[in-house]
Each structure stands twice: as C-alpha cells, then as structure tokens.
Amino acid sequence: xxxxxxxxxxxxxxxxxxxxxxxxxxxxxxxxxxxxxxxxxxxxxxxxxxxxxxxxxxxxxxxxxxxxxxxxxxxxxxxxxxxxxxxxxxxxxxxxxxxxxxxxxxxxxxxxxxxxxxxxxxxxxxxxxxxxxxxxxxxxxxxxxxxxxxxxxxxxxxxxxxxxxxxxxxxxxxxxxxxxxxxxxxxxxxxxxxxxxxxxxxxxxxxxxxxxxxxxxxxxxxxxxxxxxxxxxxxxxxxxxxxxxxxxxxxxxxxxxxxxxxxxxxxxxxxxxxxxxxxxxxxxxxxxxxxxxxxxxxxxxxxxxxxxxxxx
Amino acid sequence: xxxxxxxxxxxxxxxxxxxxxxxxxxxxxxxxxxxxxxxxxxxxxxxxxxxxxxxxxxxxxxxxxxxxxxxxxxxxxxxxxxxxxxxxxxxxxxxxxxxxxxxxxxxxxxxxxxxxxxxxxxxxxxxxxxxxxxxxxxxxxxxxxxxxxxxxxxxxxxxxxxxxxxxxxxxxxxxxxxxxxxxxxxxxxxxxxxxxxxxxxxxxxxxxxxxxxxxxxxxxxxxxxxxxxxxxxxxxxxxxxxxxxxxxxxxxxxxxxxxxxxxxxxxxxxxxxxxxxxxxxxxxxxxxxxxxxxxxxxxxxxxxxxxxxxxxxxxxxxxxxxxxxxxxxxxxxxxxxxxxxxxxxxxxxxxxxxxxxxxxxxxxxxxxxxxxxxxxxxxxxxxxxxxxxxxxxxxxxxxxxxxxxxxxxxxxxxxxxxxxxxxxxxxxxxxxxxxxxxxxxxxxxxxxxxxxxxxxxxxxxxxxxxxxxxxxxxxxxxxxxxxxxxxxxxxxxxxxxxxxxxxxxxxxxx
Numbered sequence: 001x002x003x004x005x006x007x008x009x010x011x012x013x014x015x016x017x018x019x020x021x022x023x024x025x026x027x028x029x030x031x032x033x034x035x036x037x038x039x040x041x042x043x044x045x046x047x048x049x050x051x052x053x054x055x056x057x058x059x060x061x062x063x064x065x066x067x068x069x070x071x072x073x074x075x076x077x078x079x080x081x082x083x084x085x086x087x088x089x090x091x092x093x094x095x096x097x098x099x100x101x102x103x104x105x106x107x108x109x110x111x112x113x114x115x116x117x118x119x120x121x122x123x124x125x126x127x128x129x130x131x132x133x134x135x136x137x138x139x140x141x142x143x144x145x146x147x148x149x150x151x152x153x154x155x156x157x158x159x160x161x162x163x164x165x166x167x168x169x170x171x172x173x174x175x176x177x178x179x180x181x182x183x184x185x186x187x188x189x190x191x192x193x194x195x196x197x198x199x200x201x202x203x204x205x206x207x208x209x210x211x212x213x214x215x216x217x218x219x220x221x222x223x224x225x226x227x228x229x230x231x232x233x234x235x236x237x238x239x240x241x242x243x244x245x246x247x248x249x250x251x252x253x254x255x256x257x258x259x260x261x262x263x264x265x266x267x268x269x270x271x272x273x274x275x276x277x278x279x280x281x282x283x284x285x286x287x288x289x290x291x292x293x294x295x296x297x298x299x300x301x302x303x304x305x306x307x308x309x310x311x312x
Numbered sequence: 313x314x315x316x317x318x319x320x321x322x323x324x325x326x327x328x329x330x331x332x333x334x335x336x337x338x339x340x341x342x343x344x345x346x347x348x349x350x351x352x353x354x355x356x357x358x359x360x361x362x363x364x365x366x367x368x369x370x371x372x373x374x375x376x377x378x379x380x381x382x383x384x385x386x387x388x389x390x391x392x393x394x395x396x397x398x399x400x401x402x403x404x405x406x407x408x409x410x411x412x413x414x415x416x417x418x419x420x421x422x423x424x425x426x427x428x429x430x431x432x433x434x435x436x437x438x439x440x441x442x443x444x445x446x447x448x449x450x451x452x453x454x455x456x457x458x459x460x461x462x463x464x465x466x467x468x469x470x471x472x473x474x475x476x477x478x479x480x481x482x483x484x485x486x487x488x489x490x491x492x493x494x495x496x497x498x499x500x501x502x503x504x505x506x507x508x509x510x511x512x513x514x515x516x517x518x519x520x521x522x523x524x525x526x527x528x529x530x531x532x533x534x535x536x537x538x539x540x541x542x543x544x545x546x547x548x549x550x551x552x553x554x555x556x557x558x559x560x561x562x563x564x565x566x567x568x569x570x571x572x573x574x575x576x577x578x579x580x581x582x583x584x585x586x587x588x589x590x591x592x593x594x595x596x597x598x599x600x601x602x603x604x605x606x607x608x609x610x611x612x613x614x615x616x617x618x619x620x621x622x623x624x625x626x627x628x629x630x631x632x633x634x635x636x637x638x639x640x641x642x643x644x645x646x647x648x649x650x651x652x653x654x655x656x657x658x659x660x661x662x663x664x665x666x667x668x669x670x671x672x673x674x675x676x677x678x679x680x681x682x683x684x685x686x687x688x689x690x691x692x693x694x695x696x697x698x699x700x701x702x703x704x705x706x707x708x709x710x711x712x713x714x715x716x717x718x719x720x721x722x723x724x725x726x727x728x729x730x731x732x733x734x735x736x737x738x739x740x741x742x743x744x745x746x747x748x749x750x751x752x753x754x755x756x757x758x759x760x761x762x763x764x765x766x767x768x769x770x771x772x773x774x775x776x777x778x779x780x781x782x783x784x785x786x787x788x789x790x791x792x793x794x795x796x797x798x799x800x801x802x803x804x805x806x807x808x809x810x811x812x813x814x815x816x817x818x819x820x821x822x
Contacts, residue, residue, distance in 0.1 A: 004592060004596050005609060006595070006608075097398070102585075109396055161610075
C-alpha cells in the first residue's frame with residue numbers, strides 16, 4: 001500500500017510537532033527544576049531557553065522582558081509561537097485531523113484529548129505551582145501516543161514517515177538541549193565547579209538519560225562525558241547517533257532515497273569525528289550550530305523527494 | 313410476528329394488571345416528561361393517548377425511570393463521547409471556519425421493522441427509476457420523446473450537463489449514492505420530500521449516532537433486536553469496487569474531498585478510513601497524456617480506478633466546467649469519458665435532483681419499471697405551469713415554496729410562518745422565474761420527544777436513508793434522523809441549528 005505525498009508530509013509533521021511539544025515540555029521541566037537548585041545570583045537567565053530554540057525574533061514580537069513569566073507564557077501557552085507547547089499540539093492535531101483515515105482511531109482520539117487538555121490548562125499552568133503537573137501530563141500523553149504508534153501502526157509508509165518526523169525533531173531538540181549547557185555557560189567562569197554538574201545533570205534528566213549515564217559512565221556528571229554520551233551513545237534513544245541511525249534505517253526501504261541517505265551518512269561521519277573531550281565550549285556551540293544546519297538540509301531533501309507534489 | 317421474549321406484547325394480554333397501574337404520566341421518576349404533548353402531530357414514540365408506542369415502550373420506560381441526575385449524566389456522557397470521538401461538522405461564519413460538535417439528542421427514534429420494509433422497497437424502486445431516467449436523458453431520451461416529461465424542464469436545467477451526453481456508465485448507474493429525505497404526515501404515512509443525487513452527506517453521522525447510543529444507553533441493546541447500520545462502509549466499498557474499469561481484486565478507490573474546510577470533511581475522512589480508501593484532494597490527482605487518472609504518492613504516480621467524489625460537478629474539472637476551480641482535477645472528464653476511471657456519483661447525475669423533475673418520479677417509475685410507485689410523493693405545484701402558478705400565487709400563505717435547485721434548506725418560504733412582505737417577495741420571484749419555483753402543501757411533520765434543556769418536548773423531524781446503486785440496490789436500515797431543535801420549526805438542517813437522533817429499525821414489535 002502506497003501513500004499520498006501530501007499525507008506523508010502531514011504525518012511527518014504531526015510526529016515532529018508531538019515530539020516538539022514533548023521535548024519542549026521536558027526542557028522547561030528540567031530548567032525549572034534547575035533554577036531552583038542554583039544559588040541565587042548565579043542562576044542562568046530565562047532567555048537561554050528562547051535563544052537555544054532560535055526564537056528571539058518571535059519572542060520580541062510579543063514580549064519585551066525575558067522574565068520567567070514571559071518566557072513560560074511564550075513556551076507553554078502562546079498560540080502564535082510554533083515552537084510553543086500549546087501551538088505545537090494544535091498543529092499536531094490539525095495534521096492528524098487531515099490524515100485520520102490512515103491512522104488507528106485511538107491515535108486521533110488521544111491527540112484530540114491532548115489538545116483539549118492543553119487548550120484548557122496551558123494558560124493556567126504558566127506559574128510554578130501548576131507547571132509541573134501540566135508538563136508531566138503533556139509528556140505522558142505524548143509518550144502514550146508514541147506507544148500507540150509503536151504498538152498499533154503497521155510498519156508501512158505511515159509508520160515510516162511518522163518515525164522520520166519524530167527522529168528528525170528529536171535529533172534537533174537533543175542538539176538544543178546540549179546547547180543549553182554549551183551556550184548557557186559560555187563565558188561565565190563563576191561558580192563553574194558547583195553549578196556545572198547541576199546543569200549537565202538536569203539536562204540528562206530532560207533526556208530521561210540520567211540513569212543510563214550513571215550505569216554507563218558513573219555517578220559524577222561531567223561536561224565532556226555527558227556531551228559525548230548524548231551525542232554518540234548509540235544505545236540511548238535520545239542520542240544524536242541513535243536518531244541518525246534510525247533515520248537511516250527508515251530511509252532504506254524508500255524509493256529515490258540516494259540523496260537523503262548521502263546527507264545522513266555525512267552527518268554520521270561528522271558526528272563520529274567530533275570528540276567533545278578535546279574541544280572547547282565555543283567549539284561545541286559552533287559544532288551544534290553547523291549540525292543543526294545539516295539536519296535542516298536532510299529535512300529539505302526529504303521534503304523535496306517525497307512530499308513535494310510536482311511529479312508528472 | 314410475536315416473538316416469545318417480547319414482554320411488551322405479553323403485557324398487552326393482561327389488561328387487568330395494566331388497568332391497575334398508575335396512569336402513564338405519573339409513573340416517571342424524572343420531571344422531564346411530565347407535560348409531554350405532541351398535540352395533533354404524529355409522534356414517533358408516543359401515541360395520541362399519551363402512551364408509548366409498542367416498539368418504543370422500553371426506550372420510553374428506561375428514560376422515564378432515570379432520575380434527573382442519571383439523565384443529566386447520560387447526556388453529559390454523550391457530549392463527552394462526541395467531543396472525544398471528534399465528531400464535528402464545520403460551518404463557515406463571519407469569515408471563519410468553526411468546527412462544531414455534532415448536535416445529538418439521546419432519545420432514539422424507533423421504527424418497527426415491518427413498517428420499514430415497505431419504505432425500503434419503495435426507496436430501492438425509486439433509485440432504480442431515477443437511474444434509468446438519468447441514463448435515458450443522456451442517451452436516447454425516450455421519456456421526452458414519449459411526452460411524459462416536458463423537454464424544456466430537463467434540457468434547460470442547469471443540472472443537465474452537455475459534456476455527459478452519450479456516456480453510458482456501467483450498469484446504467486449514475487447516482488450510485490442517493491440520500492432521499494422522507495417525512496411523515498399527521499397519520500404517520502411516509503412521503504418522499506426530495507432525492508439528493510449529487511453529493512448527499514450525513515451517512516457518517518448515522519453511523520456515529522449509533523456508536524454514541526451504544527455507549528450511552530447500552531442496556532437497551534440487550535432487549536431490543538436493532539438492525540445494525542455498521543456495514544454501510546463495506547457496502548459502499550463493494551458498490552464502488554464494482555464500477556472499476558480494471559478487473560482487479562483490489563481496485564484503487566479514492567474519496568475526493570474539497571478539503572478540510574468543507575462542512576462534510578469529517579464524513580469524507582470517516583468514509584475513506586472505514587473503506588480503506590485514500591482520501592485525496594484535487595491536487596493529489598492528475599491526468600496523464602494517456603487520459604488516465606493518477607495520484608501522487610511517495611512511490612511515484614499510481615493509477616486510480618474509482619473516484620468517489622464529494623465535490624460538485626461545477627468544480628470537478630476546470631477543463632470542462634468552472635475554469636476557476638482549484639478543487640478539481642483538470643482532465644478527469646476526459647478520463648471518465650474514455651472509460652479509464654469511474655466517478656461516483658457520475659457527473660451530470662444532478663439532472664434528476666431538481667424539485668421540478670421530482671414531480672415526475674411517479675411517472676418515471678411507471679414508464680421505466682412498469683411498476684406502481686410504492687412510496688408517496690408530496691403533491692407538487694410546478695410554477696412553470698400556468699394553472700399551478702395561479703393556484704400557488706393565490707395560496708402562498710398555505711404552501712411551502714422552494715427554489716428548484718437549492719439544497720441545505722436555503723431560499724425557501726414556509727407560507728404559514730411567513731410575513732406578508734416575504735410572500736410578496738416570493739410572488740415576485742415566482743413571476744420572474746417560474747421554472748425555478750415549486751410549491752407544496754405544508755406538511756404536518758411528525759415529531760419525537762427531544763431533550764430541550766431539562767424537559768422533553770416534541771420536535772419535528774425528517775429521515776434521510778441512503779440508497780446504493782451499482783450492480784445491485786441496497787438501502788440503509790433507517791438512516792439519519794434530523795430534528796429541528798427550535799420549537800415549531802420545520803428546518804432540520806445542521807447548518808441551520810438542527811440536531812440529530814439515532815434511528816432504530818427494530819424487529820419483533822408492531
């Protein structure tokens with residue numbers, strides 16, 4: 001059974017938006033937690049979250065001050081911010097709404113329920129008191145949808161393009177999570193020894209990877225080991241390596257996959273050549289920027305090869 | 313036939329006990345039914361004497377036995393189910409598309425199977441005759457030659473499509489999916505109000521209504537034998553597959569939708585999914601140099617055999633009909649005429665979907681099938697005829713005047729509910745363009761108990777069954793019941809504030 005290009009496109013974006021909602025929720029959750037742990041005066045600002053998501057321009061359209069309330073409103077409840085949780089969920093729902101004929105009914109119902117939940121609660125959960133509850137519910141429901149995809153969707157094109165969207169977004173978001181560590185601490189030499197481990201540990205928590213890290217590397221969270229783990233540990237589902245391998249696997253059975261595969265292999269090579277142990281923080285930050293660009297090229301290639309509707 | 317387990321009939325045989333029971337109106341636990349009175353209308357569930365009809369007895373009894381709180385819970389459960397199942401329809405208003413939750417009343421409408429069997433035969437007969445008529449009009453025009461239907465009524469109609477002349481779709485079937493609107497009069501007799509042969513909608517709501525009722529009133533399904541409606545999508549699939557130009561085990565069937573902003577988009581997606589067909593928009597399809605329809609897929613172009621289109625003729629092919637249509641598929645008419653693709657409903661089928669042509673359906677049944685019409689039509693005055701027109705103009709306050717060619721309840725005038733100015737306006741419209749207007753007596757539409765806030769009140773309703781016409785004819789058991797939620801209103805369209813009810817055809821009751 002084949003699939004309409006338009007439908008493949010929408011499924012890909014449904015998955016991207018759901019992953020975006022989940023990962024943003026994870027990031028905000030971990031960051032909120034982190035801020036409470038760090039001694040007053042040395043905590044990094046809320047602007048970092050907006051910066052690493054490359055959303056400064058969008059933010060400036062509606063807000064002036066980078067305080068907790070504004071940043072949280074922007075990332076959780078803003079209807080105009082396509083990187084925000086509420087609008088990502090809304091976009092995911094619109095994509096499912098127009099492709100529900102190829103998905104099991106429960107997936108539409110669950111996405112729709114998630115949307116109704118977010119719509120009703122997002123605005124009320126900007127403050128710290130209700131924030132955790134909201135973020136945890138969003139994360140749990142997104143995982144429930146991923147679980148439904150894994151356990152009910154036949155391994156055909158629908159599954160493949162959902163998987164591709166999901167891994168592309170996750171790879172991108174993982175680079176951004178690392179960037180919190182890299183960018184946040186750039187040039188800030190104060191309190192490095194006390195604050196650093198807290199930040200890296202909280203980022204591992206955002207990736208649900210702290211337990212795995214402890215078992216593989218040890219209890220002490222250290223910057224370059226953490227970055228290496230999250231970039232290149234191929235058994236860790238949120239590592240870049242894992243995502244790239246998954247993308248490659250899903251591309252394999254598709255027609256006309258040569259260009260996309262070439263780009264993915266290029267990214268894999270680039271990743272294997274980057275050794276965090278020998279690089280500075282500035283170099284890490286630059287590497288991440290370049291890598292995000294490469295991911296964008298992979299996306300453009302997927303879009304061009306399978307989604308564009310100019311066949312004849 | 314009396315079935316053994318039918319306790320309601322056994323009770324009828326014990327009048328003593330019945331007589332000793334308190335009168336009907338005082339047994340109820342909840343307050344909603346206290347003052348229910350359908351007046352002089354035929355009520356679907358309650359007799360003129362205020363007793364539940366035999367077939368509806370258990371439904372009414374259950375609903376009456378629920379406390380106000382339980383009832384409110386059930387209605388809330390129905391609303392929740394509708395929201396969670398995402399059952400919606402879209403209305404376009406104030407420049408915005410609004411996705412509204414489907415308006416549903418939990419009290420089902422109950423029709424005994426025996427009554428329905430006759431209606432069902434009548435609908436099948438009508439569908440066969442209408443298809444004969446369309447096929448005849450685009451080919452030999454025997455019915456015009458015989459002088460049974462006047463030429464100009466058909467040939468001057470905007471629904472008569474010249475590009476369709478000379479085409480003979482398989483089985484002579486043009487209107488493969490027909491939604492016929494039925495109403496009942498003061499005596500409960502069924503009448504056909506109109507035949508929707510273009511892109512009738514509503515069938516998904518018929519299916520979803522049953523789904524909701526199963527969730528909300530599950531105990532009723534234990535004692536009733538209700539004819540299932542679930543197999544509609546597979547029937548539709550077989551009908552469509554039988555039209556495929558290629559003899560394949562699984563021909564490629566697509567549902568062509570105008571897109572997400574169409575009011576029936578929900579239904580298009582629903583049917584595609586239930587049939588395992590692709591839901592496509594115009595831009596997903598193209599016609600090659602070889603006059604074959606293809607869809608654009610991740611594996612490259614794939615040939616399409618059957619298009620179940622849910623867009624109007626006018627937008628179907630910008631090469632043939634409206635040039636500005638962005639919804640259609642350029643060249644699809646070429647492919648259809650070359651026999652490379654089947655289109656359902658066939659382009660041009662709307663020629664029989666016209667309120668003037670409606671008046672001639674009984675003659676068509678006699679002419680093509682040599683049978684007696686089984687279903688009554690409503691007496692129709694054709695304003696194009698001088699005698700009818702004079703009568704209509706003299707009796708505007710008693711009649712319903714309808715444009716020949718509108719759907720969705722737009723542009724009509726209900727005489728008894730109209731103002732003097734409105735009647736004057738319609739008199740002018742009729743004189744200007746008599747061909748475009750017909751008039752019918754105002755029917756005393758039947759009612760059924762409907763929840764309005766926390767009480768139960770009679771509301772007028774109609775019924776839209778669906779008839780499939782391919783190699784064989786098939787009629788849905790029941791159909792979509794639409795109910796006018798405004799007191800006294802006869803307009804049931806969901807775009808104009810109508811609601812809906814689950815419709816049960818029940819066995820073993822009279």
